[in-house]
Amino acid sequence: MRFMMIMIPKGYEQAKPGTVPDAKAVEAMMKYNEALQKAGVLLALDGLHPPSMGARVSFAGGKPTVTDGPFAETKEVVGGYWMIQVKSKEEAVQWAMRCPGGDNEVIEVRQVQELADFPPDVQKAAGKFEEIKASTR
Amino acid sequence: MAPSDIHRSIEAVWRIESARLIAALARRVRDVGRAEELAQDALVAALEQWPQTGIPNNPGAWLMATAKHRAIDQLRHRSLTERKHQQIGYELERQQAAFDLESDLDDDIGDDLLRLMFTACHPVLAPETRVALTLRLLGGLSTEEIARAFLVPEPTMAQRIVRAKRTLSQAQVPFEIPQGEQLSGRLASVLQVIYLVFNEGYAATAGEDWARPALCEDALRLGRILAELAPNEPEVHGLVALMEIQASRLRARTDTAGNPVLLLDQNRARWDQLLVHRGLAALERAARLNGARPPAFARFAIAPGPYVLQAEIAACHARALTAAETDWQRIAALYAALAVLTPSPIIELNRAVAVGMATGPAAGLEIVDQLVAESSLRDYHLLPTVRANLLEKLGRYQEALTELERAAGLTTNVREQQLLRGRIDEIVGQLTSRGG
Numbered sequence: 001m002r003f004m005m006i007m008i009p010k011g012y013e014q015a016k017p018g019t020v021p022d023a024k025a026v027e028a029m030m031k032y033n034e035a036l037q038k039a040g041v042l043l044a045l046d047g048l049h050p051p052s053m054g055a056r057v058s059f060a061g062g063k064p065t066v067t068d069g070p071f072a073e074t075k076e077v078v079g080g081y082w083m084i085q086v087k088s089k090e091e092a093v094q095w096a097m098r099c100p101g102g103d104n105e106v107i108e109v110r111q112v113q114e115l116a117d118f119p120p121d122v123q124k125a126a127g128k129f130e131e132i133k134a135s136t137r
Numbered sequence: 138m139a140p141s142d143i144h145r146s147i148e149a150v151w152r153i154e155s156a157r158l159i160a161a162l163a164r165r166v167r168d169v170g171r172a173e174e175l176a177q178d179a180l181v182a183a184l185e186q187w188p189q190t191g192i193p194n195n196p197g198a199w200l201m202a203t204a205k206h207r208a209i210d211q212l213r214h215r216s217l218t219e220r221k222h223q224q225i226g227y228e229l230e231r232q233q234a235a236f237d238l239e240s241d242l243d244d245d246i247g248d249d250l251l252r253l254m255f256t257a258c259h260p261v262l263a264p265e266t267r268v269a270l271t272l273r274l275l276g277g278l279s280t281e282e283i284a285r286a287f288l289v290p291e292p293t294m295a296q297r298i299v300r301a302k303r304t305l306s307q308a309q310v311p312f313e314i315p316q317g318e319q320l321s322g323r324l325a326s327v328l329q330v331i332y333l334v335f336n337e338g339y340a341a342t343a344g345e346d347w348a349r350p351a352l353c354e355d356a357l358r359l360g361r362i363l364a365e366l367a368p369n370e371p372e373v374h375g376l377v378a379l380m381e382i383q384a385s386r387l388r389a390r391t392d393t394a395g396n397p398v399l400l401l402d403q404n405r406a407r408w409d410q411l412l413v414h415r416g417l418a419a420l421e422r423a424a425r426l427n428g429a430r431p432p433a434f435a436r437f438a439i440a441p442g443p444y445v446l447q448a449e450i451a452a453c454h455a456r457a458l459t460a461a462e463t464d465w466q467r468i469a470a471l472y473a474a475l476a477v478l479t480p481s482p483i484i485e486l487n488r489a490v491a492v493g494m495a496t497g498p499a500a501g502l503e504i505v506d507q508l509v510a511e512s513s514l515r516d517y518h519l520l521p522t523v524r525a526n527l528l529e530k531l532g533r534y535q536e537a538l539t540e541l542e543r544a545a546g547l548t549t550n551v552r553e554q555q556l557l558r559g560r561i562d563e564i565v566g567q568l569t570s571r572g573g
C-alpha cells in the first residue's frame with residue numbers, strides 16, 4: 001500500500017516568498033531521503049514553496065473566489081511530501097519516526113486511496129478520474 | 138498502545154531492519170544461517186520486552202546489541218561444553234573484536250547487504266530455494282508469508298529454508314561479493330531470483346488468483362534496493378524498469394469482477410503513471426550506463442542485456458497512448474535481438490505475435506508453425522492460444538477453436554481457463570449468427 005508522509009512545518013504558513021530550508025537541514029533530510037531510497041520504499045517526493053507564493057480558491061456560495069497567500073487564518077500548511085510503498089500503516093509510521101524533523105515540524109501519515117477501496121458504484125464514477133490522471137501526465 | 142498494535146509495530150520494525158541486521162551479523166559471524174538465527178533471537182527478545190518497555194528510540198541498534206550479546210553468550214557456552222578452549226577462545230576474541238569495531242548499524246552496510254543477496258542467490262542452492270531464502274533474509278518475510286505466497290504448506294517451506302542455510306554452511310560459501318569473471322553469472326542469478334518472485338506475483342502459475350500483487354511489491358522493493366547497491370550495472374536497472382512498467386498495469390489487468398483483461402484490451406488510463414514514469418527513468422539509467430549515444434557514436438555502445446531488451450519492449454507498450462499506436466516493428470526487432478542473446482522458443486513465440494501485428498497474421502503464423510514441433514512447448518498453453526489468435530485473424534475459425542480448446546485444457550489457472558472459454562463462446566457465437 002501507498003502512503004503519503006506530509007511534512008507540516010509550523011511557521012511555514014507565514015514564511016516569506018522564496019523561503020527555503022538552510023543547507024544543514026537539507027543535508028540531514030537528504031540522508032533520510034537516501035535511506036528511504038536505499039530501502040526500496042521511496043516512490044516520489046517534493047518540497048513546496050511557501051503559501052505566500054500561492055493562492056487559495058474557495059467555493060462558498062457555489063462561486064470560486066481567489067485569495068492570494070499568505071492566508072492569515074491558516075495554522076498548518078504543507079511543506080512537502082514523500083510517497084512511499086510499504087506493507088502497513090505501522091511501517092509508514094516507523095519510517096516517519098526516522099525523519100530528522102525539527103522542533104517545529106510535524107509529519108502526517110496518510111494512506112493513498114486505491115480504486116479497490118471504493119464500492120462498485122463509486123468505482124464506476126471514479127473510473128473517469130484515473131483517465132484524467134493519466135492524461136495530465 | 139494495545140498489544141496487537143505494538144505487535145504490528147514490531148513487525149514493521151523487523152521489515153525495515155531485518156536485512157541490515159542479518160547482513161551486519163553475517164559479516165561478523167561468517168555464517169548466514171547463524172546470523173539469521175541470532176537476528177531471530179533478537180526479534181523474540183523484542184517481542185517479549187517491547188510490549189512492556191515500548192519501542193526503543195533506535196530499534197535497529199537495540200536489535201543489533203541484543204544479537205551481539207547472544208552471539209557472544211553462545212560462544213562462551215560452547216567453549217565450556219566442548220572443551221576446545223583455545224580454538225573457541227580465539228574465535229570469541231575475534232568476534233568480540235568484530236562486534237566492537239563497528240557496534241552500530243549506522244555505518245554504511247551496503248556491501249554487506251550485497252554480499253547477503255549474492256549468498257542467498259548462490260548457485261549451490263536450487264532456484265526455488267534461492268527465492269525462499271531471499272524473501273526471508275532480504276525481504277523480511279516470515280516463513281508463513283513465503284509459504285502462503287507460493288501455496289506450499291508452512292512446514293515444507295520451513296524445512297526448505299533450514300536445509301538451504303545448512304547447504305550454505307556445509308558448502309562453506311564465503312560471505313563475499315564475487316569478483317571478475319564470476320560476477321556477471323552470479324549477478325544473473327540474483328536478477329533471476331528477483332524476477333521469479335515478481336513473475337509469481339504477476340502471473341500466478343496456479344490457484345484462483347490471476348495475480349498476487351504483494352509478491353510483485355516485494356520483488357520491486359528488492360530490485361530497487363539492488364539498484365542502489367549496484368548502481369553501475371545496467372541489467373539491474375533493466376530489471377527494475379521491466380518490473381516497474383509491468384507493475385504499472387497490475388490494476389488494469391483485471392476487470393471489476395476479477396476477470397483477466399489482456400494487454401491490448403486494457404484501459405490504458407488505468408495504468409499507474411507513477412510506475413510507468415519510474416520504469417522509463419530506470420531504463421534511461423540503464424541506457425546511459427550502456428553508453429547509448431547519438432547514432433554516430435553507436436559503435437562504442439555496449440549491447441543491451443536481456444532485461445534491458447525486455448524493458449524496452451515493455452516501454453514500447455507504455456509509450457503507446459492507444460493499442461493501435463504500438464510500435465510493433467520495434468517490438469519485433471527487440472524480440473529478434475533478445476532471441477540472439479537468449480534463444481528460447483518462448484521468445485520466438487512472442488516474436489511471432491509481434492511479427493503478426495507488424496507484418497500480418499500469415500507471417501506470424503509461419504513462425505508459430507515452426508514452433509509446433511518444439512517438444513519443450515508441447516504443454517505450454519500460450520502456444521495454442523497465440524496460434525488460435527492468428528488463425529482467427531486469417532478467418533480459419535474451426536482450426537482456431539481446436540487450438541483454444543487445447544489451450545484451455547493445458548492451463549491450470551482458473552481465471553485463464555475462463556478467459557479462453559469466453560473466447561471460444563465468442564467465436565462459436567459469431568459462427569452461429571453467420572449461419573456457418
